[in-house]
Amino acid sequence: MPPKARTAVSPPPPAASAPAPARRPDPLFNQSLEKGLEVLRAFDAAHRTLTLAELAGLTGMSKASAQRTVHTLQVLGYVGKHPQTRRFQLLPKVIELGFNYIAAHPLIRTAHPYLSQLANASGETASLTEAVGTDMVYVAQLLTPKFIPVLTPVGMRVPMYCTSSGRAWLSCLDEAQARALLEAAPRPARTAATLTAVDDILAKVAECRRIGVATNCEELFLGDMGIGAPVVDSRGQPVAAVHIAPPTSRWTLDEAQRKLGPMVIECARAISQAMAH
Structure with a gap:
């Protein structure tokens, strides 16, 4: 049977919500400078050299805009062409x-x-990192003369979610703030050991709050561990993180946490106190 015709009057459609106000352009924002910085950031370990077309694609610029930007950076001496x-x-x-x-x-x-x-006492490379978004960037480092499996030079960025320095930083935030940062970040499995679930990572962060030191075992690089502690200001807010990188060829995680953890905590505490004076 065909359906019966509706006799009730349908309610009027809801009023359309007012459109969100357009973001007001910033009259002081310099788009040319933004483009120049985007070109500089396009070069990394995976893109040591680039063609003009590749630069345009990576930065989202037109080829003409990329050409003007690259030419300016060439004239200023920041970009050049590989001789071959x-x-x-x-x-x-x-x-x-x-x-x-x-x-x-x-x-x-x-x-x-x-x-x-710390480097002398532990015999391992000691590093200082600061937060940039959802990453930690190396700003200082004292290298050990011993073999290290991974080179992490000053200026390198590593993700918070799977590093001891990142977890140490997150441990100084409340759980809601830490969760928001983790949920905002891509969390690929860098190795088979990488924790990617937010709740699992937060459990490691909570452990750092309890014992004062954060750990990572082959979650970012195979053969590499991390033992980290936060550097804080006078209000207890994180300003940096100290960590050492004992390799799995010389240490087990339990041994490193037991023997090296107190050294890392003391180093971070000493820097925090020195910054307060």
Whole structure:
């Protein structure tokens, strides 16, 4: 049978909600500078040299816009062409930008002697990292003369979710803040050991709050571990993290946590106290 006709009057449709106000353009924002920085950031370990078309694709620019931007960076000495391939590459002048930050940073100057003591006492590489978004960036490092499986130079960024330094930083936030940061970050399985579920990572963060040290065992790089502790300001807010990287060829995680953990905690505490004075 055909359906009966409806006799009731349908309610009127809801009023359309007002459109969200358009974001007001910032009259001081310099888009040309933004494009220049995007080009510089396009170069990394996976893209050491790039063609103009590749730069345009990676930055989302038109080819003409990328060409103007790259030409300007060439004239200023930040970008050049590889002599054989004629592909674009970064030039050493780029290092000045990061070096000026490091040279003027009071935390790095303060932390250096304590990192040196930690490296000497532990026999392992000691590093200082700061948070950038959902990553940690290396800002200082004292290398061990012993074999290390992974090179992590100053300036390198590593994700918070699977590193001891990132978990140490997150341990100084309340759980809601830490969860929000983790949920906002991509969390690929970097190795078979990588924890990717937010609740599992938060359990490691909670452990750091309880014992003062965060750990990571082959979650970022095979053969590499991390033992980290937070550096905090006078209000207990995180400003950096100290960590050492004992390799699995020399240490088990339990042994490293037991023997090296107190050294890392003491180093982070000493830097925190020195920054407060």
